[in-house]
Amino acid sequence: MMKKTVMLLPVKYNDGSDISANLKAHLLSQIANIFGGYTIDGQTTGVYRMADGSMAIDVCDKVIIGVDESDIGKVREVAGNIARVLRQESLYFEVQNGAEIEFIAPSVECPKIDYFGGSPGPSNVCIAA
Numbered sequence: 001m002m003k004k005t006v007m008l009l010p011v012k013y014n015d016g017s018d019i020s021a022n023l024k025a026h027l028l029s030q031i032a033n034i035f036g037g038y039t040i041d042g043q044t045t046g047v048y049r050m051a052d053g054s055m056a057i058d059v060c061d062k063v064i065i066g067v068d069e070s071d072i073g074k075v076r077e078v079a080g081n082i083a084r085v086l087r088q089e090s091l092y093f094e095v096q097n098g099a100e101i102e103f104i105a106p107s108v109e110c111p112k113i114d115y116f117g118g119s120p121g122p123s124n125v126c127i128a129a
Contacts, residue, residue, distance in 0.1 A: 003067055004099040005075045008044065008060035008092035009082065019086060024061075027082055031065060034078060039064040051089055060092070 009027065012018055031038050041062040048056045067075055072095055083091035 001100040001102055003069050003072060004096040005065045005067060005072065006041075006092075006094040006096065007063045007065065007075070007079050007082070008046070008058075009063055010058045010060050010086060010088065010091075011043070012059070013087055014050075014056065014089070023085075027085070028063070031063065031078065035065050035067055035071070035075070037066070046092070048090075 041064050043059055044062050045059050050056050065075055079091045079093040
């Protein structure tokens with residue numbers, strides 16, 4: 001089973017300027033290349049106390065990365081590299097203990113059952129266990 005890790009990628013630099021769409025796409029492409037994929041689980045807003053004591057409000061993309069447990073250190077390392085590139089004091093990183101990720105392959109065959117009672121749409125959809 002894979003472990004679920006979460007990284008919050010800010011949409012702005014600490015000075016308030018936007019992180020370019022090109023840089024964001026490049027970072028996400030690198031995550032996909034290194035770990036085989038990711039999921040963006042929307043945006044979230046949080047507050048962080050900066051080293052100087054000021055409070056920063058960050059809007060971030062929530063990036064979920066499923067990895068083997070042995071690769072969690074590699075995700076941490078990538079998070080640190082992204083923090084450097086985005087000029088952040090730190091980057092939120094989480095390993096969700098107990099949250100396991102599994103990719104399920106399509107089943108080979110399923111009996112054809114009309115779940116839609118003849119109504120328009122797919123008439124031979126099968127998801128029964």
